[in-house]
Amino acid sequence: MEKKIKVAPSLLSFDFGQLSKEVHRIINAKADWLHLDIMDGIFVPNLSFGIPVCEAIKDAMIFKDVHLMITHPHLYVDSFVKLNANLITFHLEACERKKEIQDLIQKIKSKNIKVGISIKPETPLEYVLPYLKDVDLVLVMAVEPGFGGQSYIENTTQRIKTLYDYIHSRGYACLIEVDGGINEKTAKLAIDAGADVLVAGSYLKDDKIKEKIQKLKNL
Ligand code: DX5
Numbered sequence: 405m406e407k408k409i410k411v412a413p414s415l416l417s418f419d420f421g422q423l424s425k426e427v428h429r430i431i432n433a434k435a436d437w438l439h440l441d442i443m444d445g446i447f448v449p450n451l452s453f454g455i456p457v458c459e460a461i462k463d464a465m466i467f468k469d470v471h472l473m474i475t476h477p478h479l480y481v482d483s484f485v486k487l488n489a490n491l492i493t494f495h496l497e498a499c500e501r502k503k504e505i506q507d508l509i510q511k512i513k514s515k516n517i518k519v520g521i522s523i524k525p526e527t528p529l530e531y532v533l534p535y536l537k538d539v540d541l542v543l544v545m546a547v548e549p550g551f552g553g554q555s556y557i558e559n560t561t562q563r564i565k566t567l568y569d570y571i572h573s574r575g576y577a578c579l580i581e582v583d584g585g586i587n588e589k590t591a592k593l594a595i596d597a598g599a600d601v602l603v604a605g606s607y608l609k610d611d612k613i614k615e616k617i618q619k620l621k622n623l
């Protein structure tokens with residue numbers, strides 16, 4: 405059976421002056437998930453949006469994929485759970501110890517929502533492998549986190565392939581999500597390598613969003 409690719413538009417690239425309109429446009433375009441990029445200016449060299457903006461869209465009828473690019477992610481899990489997050493993904497690099505990572509995975513799971521772990525482009529894949537049996541998703545960054553509109557880093561494709569082989573040879577249920585520089589061309593590379601979920605910001609923000617989402621799903 406053909407696998408179903410999910411598309412998660414990144415809100416960061418859309419017009420915050422018309423927040424609820426934009427979220428509806430994303431829903432009407434048949435996006436699977438809404439990707440919410442939370443940045444703190446410390447873990448990444450940029451600030452995005454946080455709790456008040458997520459509060460404003462908490463009742464939107466779409467799966468909310470929260471990507472925490474922040475230090476001390478454990479301090480904010482409860483807040484995002486209250487804001488109807490369906491998946492919370494934190495960065496491996498934001499945690500100092502193995503125990504911290506394991507505890508955070510358990511904490512998010514205990515809220516009955518999905519948990520993801522993300523890795524930056526330069527982080528060796530070996531670091532994330534021990535956690536793949538316990539998480540619902542691994543988020544592979546295809547750009548340095550912090551900004552939309554960057555170009556897909558080429559070796560991401562190989563990284564996805566390696567993760568795919570590792571996950572599938574062990575029968576884990578972990579999905580692979582890719583984030584950064586996704587367009588028709590790079591999406592095809594990522595899907596062929598084994599990606600299940602595509603995050604896309606700048607590629608999807610225009611009025612062709614519906615056609616483009618369809619195209620990404622059928623590559
Ligand atoms: C980058 C964010 C991405 C970003 C994607 O730090 O995690 O989700 O918004 O934007 P594009 O698709 O434009 O690279």
Ligand code: ZN
Nearest residue numbers: 441471583603
């Ligand atoms: Zn993201």
